[in-house]
Amino acid sequence: MSKINNVAIVGGTHGNEFTGIYLLKKWRESPDIIKRSSFSTETVFGNPNGFRDNKRYLDCDLNRQFAQEDLANPELMNYEQSRAKAINTQLGPKGNSRTDLIIDLHNTTSNMGPSLIILQLDDFNTQLAAYLMQKMDDAVIVLEDQVDMKEHYFLCSVATRGLIVEIGPQPQSVIRQDVMDWMEEMTLHILDFTNKYNSEAGVTDIPSSFTAYRYEETLKLPLDEKGNRVGMVHKNVQDADFNVLRKGDPIFTLFNGEEVTWEGDYEAYPHFINEAAYYDNNLAMSLAKKVEIDVIR
Amino acid sequence: MSKINNVAIVGGTHGNEFTGIYLLKKWRESPDIIKRSSFSTETVFGNPNGFRDNKRYLDCDLNRQFAQEDLANPELMNYEQSRAKAINTQLGPKGNSRTDLIIDLHNTTSNMGPSLIILQLDDFNTQLAAYLMQKMDDAVIVLEDQVDMKEHYFLCSVATRGLIVEIGPQPQSVIRQDVMDWMEEMTLHILDFTNKYNSEAGVTDIPSSFTAYRYEETLKLPLDEKGNRVGMVHKNVQDADFNVLRKGDPIFTLFNGEEVTWEGDYEAYPHFINEAAYYDNNLAMSLAKKVEIDVIR
CATH class of the missing domain: 2.20.25.160 (N-terminal domain of TfIIb)
Structure with missing residues (x-):
């Protein structure tokens, strides 16, 4: 078990998924909400020009641009490919990252409720999943472990640990209060959990197993x-x-x-x-x- | 009471409202569905380039471009302003229109169910509203008569009579079956009604009043x-x-x-x-x- 010292919360990886973007704005104005004693928390706006143009992306999907070879390829120069390199410099570099955990905030038009997507089974992710299921009645755990974290092209794969918070249903380019409440609640639970995980006692009083939906x-x-x-x-x-x-x-x-x-x-x-x-x-x-x-x- | 000889159904006035676009495609392949004995029915794709780019519009909202003075202004030259002039030539001209009725098909992300928006109170619209309420349990009548039809900037104001079929909730750029079923059902009821309206007996057996929501x-x-x-x-x-x-x-x-x-x-x-x-x-x-x-x- 390695301690988590630096957490980054990313909103607006897709420019028309509004909830994370407005939560980031809120937390930047009131940083105490996301401050915890055992680690630092920073926020990153993934695709600001996508948001400006009210589009998921300008040139290509930012959340598919973080494969190691793409990050290393100087020929990939469009907006999202450039943002990927900049984010990798800011939070990574991938494989030797200064960021221990990335929480990437997403919306879906699907009726998925408050879902957490985990990309591998390890102590942190499984304890977190059990913890969340206990704290949030509606929480759903989705397991997408078909690809190794290091091989992944997702933004959150830049850090040692990466999570996708995926909340719906919400039409693109809309803010729903129920969805925002869910996203904030889940994110704050993840921060609380991380604080416990860092503590000497670790995470106690959670079930020994949980139900997940494996892709x-x-x-x-x-x-x-x-x-x-x-x-x-x-x-x-x-x-x-x-x-x-x-x-x-x-x-x-x-x-x-x-x-x-x-x-x-x-x-x-x-x-x-x-x-x-x-x-x-x-x-x-x-x-x-x-x-x-x-x-x- | 003047007979209705020519009906136009417009889909895709907004390029990311998919239901009307896919219904048009279906009806063009099976034109008998929208054929009725007492009038001709044609279909028009409002904003095909908006659909191509998966956007509501390229330059400005097509459904705000049909004011008389804008249609007459040659300086208004962008894509939607040009489409407005082309549609006015094809179906109008407004004020002396060869089309007696335009049914303009729209989606909303709001939970409005199957709504019909009428723009003025006359024999046709009020009889239709009462007829629809009788035929469709979920139908809702919205009355937006704050502006005179001739002064309107809506596409459907090009014809003598204009209706907006507005169905939701549906995220932009999505096809929901429930929404498509509602839109087709309402449109076919409008065509059936128009056939009755044209008949010698007229529309009989409808209530003498109906509930509406006036803007x-x-x-x-x-x-x-x-x-x-x-x-x-x-x-x-x-x-x-x-x-x-x-x-x-x-x-x-x-x-x-x-x-x-x-x-x-x-x-x-x-x-x-x-x-x-x-x-x-x-x-x-x-x-x-x-x-x-x-x-x-």
């Missing part, structure tokens, strides 16, 4: 042979993030009225259902398996 | 003296479109936690609550008064 695969929207969309998410699945989907359940409705069923061979838990930002790539939703994870001591 | 005023988000947002829609009001708001009810929450109450002197019915597209102008919501309207024969 399995991504489904595309129904397309014709030319790549045009010919259908949409079925109304039974819309807003039903983290509700089980079984073989034979309707999953898409084609514009001609036909229904398409899911024919997978496992109990799937859809999330990121009908996320606006994923239409670029015609992604309809992610599927997870529900798993019970032991807390690592 | 009263628009509220701004809380701003500081520099024009920066310092608050958001209160969580009690979020998603509560067409629920009554009374003097003293909380309406905004400031980012510092303070609540702001509504101090108006009438029972207000908010709608377009927290609509993403209205953030440009820091508009928080519209307020209406609930009124009972007699059907005009």
Whole structure:
């Protein structure tokens, strides 16, 4: 167990996800809210020009620009590629980072509630997940450990430890109070937890395991042979993030009225259902398996 | 009562309101769905380049470009100003229009359900409103008659009669099945109604009055003296479109936690609550008064 000395909270990695941006503004005006005794906390505005233009990004998705080889490639020069290098200098460098923990704040148009996405199973992440589930009734833990942290292209992979706070449903370019309340609550719990984690006693009185949704695969929207969309998410699945989907359940409705069923061979838990930002790539939703994870001591 | 010979259905007046755009595509492939015996139906894609760029508009809001003097002003040359002139030529000209009825299809991020916005009280609109309320349990009638139709800058004011079908909640750049089903159902009811209206018997068996929400005023988000947002829609009001708001009810929450109450002197019915597209102008919501309207024969 290594102590966490420096924490960075990043908001506005996507310029049209407003909650983190306005929380950063609030915390910069009242820094005591995010101050804790055992570590320093700083805030970073990920994509200010995306926010200025009210867009997710200007040139490319900032949260896909942090692979080691891309950070090292001077030919990648557009706005987000440049911001990635600047953030890596400010908080990293990745692999030998001066920042011990990055908390990256995101919104989704999907009905995911207050979700924490963790990227690997270790003592910090598993204890935090168990702690959060205890503190917040609605909290959901999503585990995306299909790629090693060091190989990741996410912004939060710049630090030794990285977390994504992902809260919805919220349309792009909107501020909802329920979503902001959830995001602030979850972030402050993470800071409190980190303070306990740093203490001599460590984190006590948490359950020995927790339920998580482990990423399995991504489904595309129904397309014709030319790549045009010919259908949409079925109304039974819309807003039903983290509700089980079984073989034979309707999953898409084609514009001609036909229904398409899911024919997978496992109990799937859809999330990121009908996320606006994923239409670029015609992604309809992610599927997870529900798993019970032991807390690592 | 003058017969309606030519109907135009417009989708994609705003490029990131997807439902009308995909319905147009469907109806162009299956034109029988929108064909009726007593009039011709055509479809028009309002802002195709907005859709291409996944934006509400490129240069300015297309649905604000149809004032007579703007249509007549050759100095107004940007994309939407040019589209307005082209649409006026195609469907109008305004004031002497070859199109008798325009149905303009819109989405909102607000929880307005299937709403019909009518711009004046006449036999056609009032009979239609009563008919729709009878056919669709969830239908809501919004009356925006504060400006004379001929003075209006809305696209649908190009025709003799104009309607706005406004369905939500739907994030920008997303297709929800429930919203698409509502929009198609309402549009087909309007076409059925128009067919009856054209018949010798006229529209029979409808109630003699209906409930509507008449536009009263628009509220701004809380701003500081520099024009920066310092608050958001209160969580009690979020998603509560067409629920009554009374003097003293909380309406905004400031980012510092303070609540702001509504101090108006009438029972207000908010709608377009927290609509993403209205953030440009820091508009928080519209307020209406609930009124009972007699059907005009």
